[in-house]
Amino acid sequence: MTLLAGAAAFGYASVIERNWFALRELEVPVLSEGVAPLRILHISDVHLTPGRHRLMSWLRSLDALEPDLVVNTGDSIAHPHAVTPFLESLGPLLDRPGVFVYGSNDLYSPVVKNPARYLWRTSKQEHARDIPDLPWLELGAAMEAAGWLDANNKRGRIKAGQHDIEIAGVHDSHISRDRYDLIAGPADPAADLRLGVLHSPEPAVLDLFADDGFDLLLAGHTHGGQVCLPVNRALVTNCGIDTERASGLHRHPATGDDSRPWLHVSAGLGTSPYAPMRFCCRPEATLLTLVPGIS
Numbered sequence: 001m002t003l004l005a006g007a008a009a010f011g012y013a014s015v016i017e018r019n020w021f022a023l024r025e026l027e028v029p030v031l032s033e034g035v036a037p038l039r040i041l042h043i044s045d046v047h048l049t050p051g052r053h054r055l056m057s058w059l060r061s062l063d064a065l066e067p068d069l070v071v072n073t074g075d076s077i078a079h080p081h082a083v084t085p086f087l088e089s090l091g092p093l094l095d096r097p098g099v100f101v102y103g104s105n106d107l108y109s110p111v112v113k114n115p116a117r118y119l120w121r122t123s124k125q126e127h128a129r130d131i132p133d134l135p136w137l138e139l140g141a142a143m144e145a146a147g148w149l150d151a152n153n154k155r156g157r158i159k160a161g162q163h164d165i166e167i168a169g170v171h172d173s174h175i176s177r178d179r180y181d182l183i184a185g186p187a188d189p190a191a192d193l194r195l196g197v198l199h200s201p202e203p204a205v206l207d208l209f210a211d212d213g214f215d216l217l218l219a220g221h222t223h224g225g226q227v228c229l230p231v232n233r234a235l236v237t238n239c240g241i242d243t244e245r246a247s248g249l250h251r252h253p254a255t256g257d258d259s260r261p262w263l264h265v266s267a268g269l270g271t272s273p274y275a276p277m278r279f280c281c282r283p284e285a286t287l288l289t290l291v292p293g294i295s
């Protein structure tokens with residue numbers, strides 16, 4: 001009986017919930033009074049392999065939301081031949097203003113592992129391989145060629161709708177490729193929005209963005225816990241962030257006054273092909289509508 005229940009739960013997690021994509025819509029009171037609303041589509045952790053047609057077509061449908069800006073916080077691919085399918089999945093979204101950072105899984109192909117290992121340790125040691133074996137540079141070059149901003153250890157400026165957005169981002173701290181020193185410095189108070197992007201919501205890195213005056217920080221990596229207790233109660237985050245902020249909209253640091261930046265952590269859209277399950281943590285993309293909230 002126990003075996004039967006376990007098989008049913010695995011079937012649900014790997015076949016049904018893993019393909020039960022959700023659009024989360026959130027309002028973020030982060031703009032100054034008088035600034036028009038700004039719609040940001042946040043996607044993350046697609047972990048695309050060429051056969052995932054449902055995921056690809058759902059991703060492609062998101063252009064109908066007509067976002068002003070698309071932010072991709074990494075782990076886009078999980079296969080050497082996934083770059084073209086990923087770009088085709090983005091489709092018309094690539095014609096919109098966009099920004100991206102890499103996650104470790106854009107560089108390193110997935111390996112067979114015990115899916116329960118995150119309960120006692122993170123995956124940080126799994127990238128001990130020194131030489132990336134996935135076409136991450138080809139992926140980044142294609143997004144950049146479409147006009148998206150490469151924010152890996154870089155700062156930049158994007159015009160999205162009527163908004164002047166200052167953006168800073170780091171490469172993935174999970175594999176020690178983050179170089180905040182290259183982007184450090186106070187954010188521009190004259191911009192309509194000061195946006196920080198990073199793959200892994202590591203508190204020490206988030207602190208640096210907060211100290212420099214960024215208003216909104218977008219990250220992924222956690223998969224929202226991926227296999228959770230009801231309802232959306234993460235057991236692990238695979239990094240230093242607390243389980244209460246494994247996904248969704250919060251402040252960083254977790255406690256303090258209203259000057260703290262907002263932090264949105266995406267639960268992401270995919271999984272490693274070797275841990276193909278989600279439980280009480282549907283795959284998601286998020287439409288963030290930024291509205292005035294700063295007087």
Ligand SMILES: [Fe+2]
Nearest residue numbers: 045075105221
């Ligand atoms: Fe991921």
